[in-house]
Amino acid sequence: MSVQAPVIKDLGSSLPESVRRYTPPPRFYPVIATFALFVGMFGAGTIRYEGFSSPQVILNLFVDNAFLIVLAVGMTFVILTGGIDLSVGSVVALSTMIAASTLRAGWPAPLTIIAVLLTGSVLGLLMGLVIHYFEIQPFIVTLAGMFLARGLCYLISVESIPIKNETFTSFAMGTIEVPGGHFITPAVVISLVVLVIAAWALHMTRFGRTVYAVGGSEQSALLMGLAVARTKVGVYVISGFCSSLAGLLFSLYMLSGYSLHAVGMELDAIAAVVIGGTLLTGGSGLVLGSALGVLVLGTIQTFISFDGNLSSWWTKITIGVLLLVFVMIQRIFTRRPA
């Protein structure tokens, strides 16, 4: 929403007139489509199930998916440059493992947090360097990263480790009251802050411009003298950082570290980004869309838990179908100018 503000400001003084004639720029179409889908799904839920429209249900979408929002934000950066990061799910698991095992060893919470964030960022940095300097496909490099992170998890422990650190548990149990007697968790605030920073970085900084430029055409970006190397490596560092942060949020959510946490979560993140309207070929998309994509996935889950008769596998099938629909729409939109 913050990105739309300046556009509206430019449209003259008479507000009602300008609002009536206002047409959003084409790059917002996919996000609007996702938003419409979200509203539509929520509306359908409200009609079908009692209590679906309660504000707490909407807030719970954020509470239950805060880590996924952070993950999808990181993934958006990578996909905007035309890359992909398959390692994010494993890095989440690795982060929960590092957090749980270091806390059990008696490390203070801040040190643990720094260690986890550093591990994720360094892993991202290494993958980025290999991808850029050795010109190996992101797909295979991050696949190796995925195996590496899972392997490291098992190296730490094969068993699940509970988190009993007081700072962590009090943070996990903590709630923030919002007007109307409802609540959110601190994790939600963190995820929203990440979202805002990401939107700012993409639209207000030189780095963000270069991310879009590299995704549009790496060759052109290079010829324009943009810092392609730094940007391409940078997005993987961001994705690694976001994955480890998401891992911290996830360890708060589960209060345990386990090697089998977050299996297949990379697919959820990619699905959220695609449903959010980011082109997988790179160069076009908004982090806001990815966050909306996460909310759409969350709504599907809510649907299933409200219904009671629907089985959990309908989640996967619905995500697959939505993915298909959005990929097809993207295909139609990208074919036209060519």
Add this chain to the structure above:
Amino acid sequence: MRSLTRHTLFWPLLALALLLVVNVIATPSFFSIRIQDGHLYGSLIDILRNGAPTLLIALGMTLVIATRGIDLSVGAIVAIAGAVTCTYLAGSPDEGSVSRAIVAMSLAVGVCVLLGLWNGFLIAVLGIQPIIATLVLMTAGRGLAMLITDGQIITVNNALFKKVGAGFVLGLPVAILIAMAVFAVTAVLTRRTALGMLIESVGINPEASRLAGVRARTITWTVYVFVAFCAGIAGVMIASNTSAADANNAGLFIELDAILAVVIGGTSLAGGRFSLTGTLIGAMFIQTLATTIPTIGIPSETNYLFKAVVVILVCLLQSPKARAALSVRRQSPLLTKGSAA
């Protein structure tokens, strides 16, 4: 050309040989094969038999990667094949009959071919990127498999069905024979006819191939149907091995193992070149690795770590940039950048 082929297979073979040596040191009886009740038993036979599903899928994946594509949905297809076979058998009046088993397995492979047609349609006709198009089925596929089995692990009791994954014919495990037959047929079809060359040409440049009179679209479509067909057989095999369909765990991560096998075998992910023998070696390497790790006393879960190291090493060996950096250290970085662009 021939020396080049030998060169590309040199590293995978060396790696496999090294692993085998490590095994022999750890367990001296590693190579011994004994005959018991007319069947062959031994570590090597186990490796071959357990590696058969991965090998089958990797064969299909080789052709897909040769067209510069990728198929992420094979794991989900494996789960669906098992689900269809077991659900049909469990639901039929005489669970143990031979004809029912044949119908069930054909039905499963048939469904998989349909799924392959679907993937191929998205990629060849609609022109959606292979990663994304197959991601759809990868996500939805396991859900579909659970829909078929109703979320249960379905166990069946059928002699013929059990034979496919766990039985023996002429002393050899049936799984090995099937995988070898598919390997032989694929090798003959691609290397004794022009098909292999056409697949490679599509991988190098689909548009140019089309203009040169190659039916690029049909070839692309065919390879996705073929990989789904292979995944279907592998799925039946995996389900048969345990006489059960587990929609959640059957074929989990097998797409990654298959891609790994192909890459280790020297087939470039950039398309345009493939080696079926390389894939065979790659698949055997992965299975041997999985066997070696517990043998030498490391927890078997850490084999992910070893796989990661292998992938990175193989990719670095294949990367022209890394090779250049290794061989010509004095070359100015500006020159290498220019030649790459």
